[in-house]
Amino acid sequence: MVILGISGSLRRDSHNSMLLRAAGAELPEGVELRLFEGLRDVPPYDEDDDHDPAPAAVTRLREALAGADALLVATPEYNSSIPGQLKNALDWASRPRATSPLMFHPVAVIGASTGSFGAVWAQAELRKVLAASGARVVEGDLAVGHAHDRIGADGTLVDDDQRTRLRELLHLLVSEIRPVEIAA
Amino acid sequence: MSTTQLQVTTVPVGTWRSDPVHSTFGFSVTHMIIATFRGSLTDFDATATGAGDGTATLSASGRVASVVTQDDNLTGHIQSPDFFDAQRHPEVRYTASDITRDGEDLRVRGELTLKGTTLPLELTGTIAGPVETGPDTALVAIDLEGVIDRRDYGLSWNNPLPGGGFAVGNDVRLVAHLEMARA
Numbered sequence: 001m002v003i004l005g006i007s008g009s010l011r012r013d014s015h016n017s018m019l020l021r022a023a024g025a026e027l028p029e030g031v032e033l034r035l036f037e038g039l040r041d042v043p044p045y046d047e048d049d050d051h052d053p054a055p056a057a058v059t060r061l062r063e064a065l066a067g068a069d070a071l072l073v074a075t076p077e078y079n080s081s082i083p084g085q086l087k088n089a090l091d092w093a094s095r096p097r098a099t100s101p102l103m104f105h106p107v108a109v110i111g112a113s114t115g116s117f118g119a120v121w122a123q124a125e126l127r128k129v130l131a132a133s134g135a136r137v138v139e140g141d142l143a144v145g146h147a148h149d150r151i152g153a154d155g156t157l158v159d160d161d162q163r164t165r166l167r168e169l170l171h172l173l174v175s176e177i178r179p180v181e182i183a184a
Numbered sequence: 185m186s187t188t189q190l191q192v193t194t195v196p197v198g199t200w201r202s203d204p205v206h207s208t209f210g211f212s213v214t215h216m217i218i219a220t221f222r223g224s225l226t227d228f229d230a231t232a233t234g235a236g237d238g239t240a241t242l243s244a245s246g247r248v249a250s251v252v253t254q255d256d257n258l259t260g261h262i263q264s265p266d267f268f269d270a271q272r273h274p275e276v277r278y279t280a281s282d283i284t285r286d287g288e289d290l291r292v293r294g295e296l297t298l299k300g301t302t303l304p305l306e307l308t309g310t311i312a313g314p315v316e317t318g319p320d321t322a323l324v325a326i327d328l329e330g331v332i333d334r335r336d337y338g339l340s341w342n343n344p345l346p347g348g349g350f351a352v353g354n355d356v357r358l359v360a361h362l363e364m365a366r367a
Contacts, residue, residue, distance in 0.1 A: 103264065136269075
C-alpha cells in the first residue's frame with residue numbers, strides 16, 4: 001500500500017517536507033510513503049496545453065497520484081491560503097474530470113509553519129480545493145506551529161501528542177483505502 | 185336502464201414499469217439564494233403494482249453515475265464525496281407500500297435511501313390511465329414530487345456568499361414523471 005506525499009513548499013529545508021518525512025516514521029505496518037519530487041517542474045496551468053499528451057511533468061504528477069492508494073499533502077500558508085504552485089498542480093491533476101486521479105482518491109492534509117498556527121487556514125483552503133476536485137478528504141488534520149522547534153534534527157516530531165495525532169490521521173487515511181462498497 | 189360499476193383501485197391492477205424514454209426524474213434546488221438549479225438522473229427505473237384489494241406498491245432505483253448537469257466539472261463535483269459519493273453509494277432507491285388515492289391524486293408514503301441513509305419520504309402527485317395503447321399494451325401516467333433536506337442524507341456541501349447566505353439551498357425538490365407500461 002502506497003501513500004504519495006506532496007509538500008506544498010519548494011524550499012530545500014522546508015518544514016512541510018520535513019513533516020512529510022516525519023509522517024513516514026508513523027505509518028501503519030505495510031504502508032510506504034513515496035515523496036513526490038516533481039512539483040517545481042509542473043508548468044502553469046493553461047487550457048491551451050491541457051490536451052493529450054499532457055506536458056511531461058503533468059504526466060509524472062498524474063501517474064504518481066494514480067500509482068498510489070492515497071495522498072498526503074503538507075502545506076505551508078501563503079497569504080492565508082495555499083502556495084500557488086501546489087494549487088496549480090492540483091488544478092492539473094483535477095482534469096479531465098472523467099479520468100482525474102484525484103476523483104474519489106483518499107487524501108489527508110497536514111501543515112507546518114514557523115508561526116503559532118501551523119497553517120490552519122491553508123489546510124482549510126486545501127481541503128476545500130481537494131474536495132471540489134472530487135477527492136475523498138478524510139476528517140482530521142494536523143497543524144504543527146513553531147515547526148523549527150517541533151520537528152527534530154532526525155526528522156521526527158518532538159511532541160508526543162502531535163506524533164500520536166499524526167499516527168491516528170495516517171491510520172484514518174489508510175482506513176479509507178478499501179475496495180469499493182456496493183451500497184445504496 | 186343499467187349501470188356499470190367500475191372498480192377504481194389505487195393503481196390499476198397489474199404491474200407497471202417505467203418507460204425509460206418517456207419518463208424523467210429530476211431535482212431542483214435554490215442556487216445563489218434567488219435562482220433555481222435543476223439536474224436530472226437519467227438512468228433509473230420504477231415499478232408500480234396494483235392489487236384488486238386496493239393496495240399498491242411503488243419501487244424505484246436510479247444510478248447516481250447518471251446524474252447530469254450542464255457542465256462536466258459540476259457533474260463531477262456532484263458525484264464526488266462532497267455530494268452523492270457515486271463510488272461508494274452508486275444507487276438511490278425509493279420504496280413504498282403505503283399508497284392512497286383520492287380521484288386522480290396520489291399520496292405515497294415510503295422510504296428514500298440516499299448515500300447510505302434511509303429516511304421516510306412522502307411524495308404526492310397524480311395518476312392517470314390506463315390508456316390502451318395497442319392490442320395487448322396499456323400505460324398509466326404517474327407524476328410525483330417531494331422535498332428532502334439534503335443535509336439529512338449527508339449532502340452538506342455549501343459555500344458562503346460575500347453578502348450573506350449560502351450558494352446552495354438545503355431543500356431539494358424531487359420530481360418524477362413516469363410513463364408506465366403494463367408488464
